Amino acid sequence: MPEPSLPLSLFFRALACALLLAGPARAEQITVFAAASLKTALDDIAAGFEATTGNSVALSFAGSSVLARQIGLGAPAQIFISANPEWMDWLAEQGRIDPTSRRDLVSNRLVLIAPAGHAPSHPLADLAAGPGRIAMALVEAVPAGIYGKAALTHLDLWDQLAPRVVQTDNARAALALVATGAVPYGIVYATDAQAEPRVMPLYTFDTDTHPPIRYPAALVTGQDSAAARALLDHLASAEARAILFRHGFLPVEE
Template sequence: MKKTSWSFVLCILMVLSLVGCGAGNAAQPPANTAQTKPTEITVSAAASLQNSLDEVKKAYEQKNSNIKLTINYGASGTLQQQIEQGAPVDLFISAGKAQVDALEQKNLTDKSSRIDLLGNDLVLITGKDNTKVTTLDDLTKSTVGHISIGTPKSVPAGQYAQEALTNLKLWDALQPKLVMAKDVTSVLNYVETGNADAGFVYKSDAQSSTKVKVVEAVPANSYKPVVYPAAIIAATKNKQAAEDFLKYLQGADAQKVFEKYGFKSLAK
């Protein structure tokens, strides 16, 4: 092939190559148009917080589209054990101080982040149509067969119930009737379904159900004040996001939601 022919072919190949490169470059979106993935925060929270915290979660995510909240509900003692075993949690909200104390002693929480977020009251409940139980003393009657409380070793509400019944000189007499539950939500369910004649839950739990009634509030001087502490987990990879959410929980908007569901505001 003549030299001029080779030159012509090379020119054509160069043009095609440039066009191809241009088309390839055009297919790449500008770097600044890539969508930012939301920051995910995992919260482990006491089962009694579910209704109120679900509402708070919805409001927070609407205001912060770059945040995705995942909330794991359960008995505070069980959640504590999960964190001790390395569960990927950013923030812990317990229904009792003992669980956060235990994590703090093992340096598993950021001690400086800890706050007392909410308070609550312990109440005695029965089914809506129950006429057997009108006072705490009625629990000792032979007509009352089953009384549900949260398992004291892992459920703060159960610990408060045990403390109160002990101080009211009722614990020993009632032990044969006790039905232990994995969390306070289960206690509520047992009473709602008639599997227990009565149960001890928080005021906020009783308020959330249309199938039970409050017989009476457990005397406040018979058990330690109910406190829900919250703390950021030391191993969190989203510390700033967790701090921002914890701050929001202490604010007026979130506190109004909690109060609506029967909690007491302790946030300063």
């Protein structure tokens, strides 16, 4: 007499349920705190990483100073990418990042921007002579603002222009003020200008007018995982670097 088919059917049902339950459990979510200027490029990189690995990437963008302070207070980020070394150093002093994982990913340039179609022949002279306000990230805390103030100081323009500066939480917020026409000038990263068709770069600041612009990345202490390490390695891969370069970022000069 043949055995009933019910136990075999139940076995396959149980196996299917186990596979369904096991699938999501194998995938991990990786939380990344990153400088706002990286948003466009990191969105593309994260999408490719997710499609390849099955892991998900939660990206949180803001000024590097804000993110570093949040991590210092215990925010559950697994990877931090800063727009300058100083905020990464600040976390390192507190033991909040894994120093062995730290690496510089890319660099950037600093530009003066205006709404598209505005093309003065002498942009710095017009900026100094005109009454228009200038959008910049926070000049004492956010890397883009720190670099911008340093450049204007080097050019002997800061004291003259400081009363006209509108400070924002990050470089992308400064970019938005110019893109919407709320402010006629802004100082942002070259990559920001490339990402926004409503603005145009008027002038690129020489690299010797400000500290080198570098984007260090590192794992956050106590938040390590195999998936987080895989993503950090991927950020330094040729594939990810090609995306970053396509969005206007530059190699780090040794």
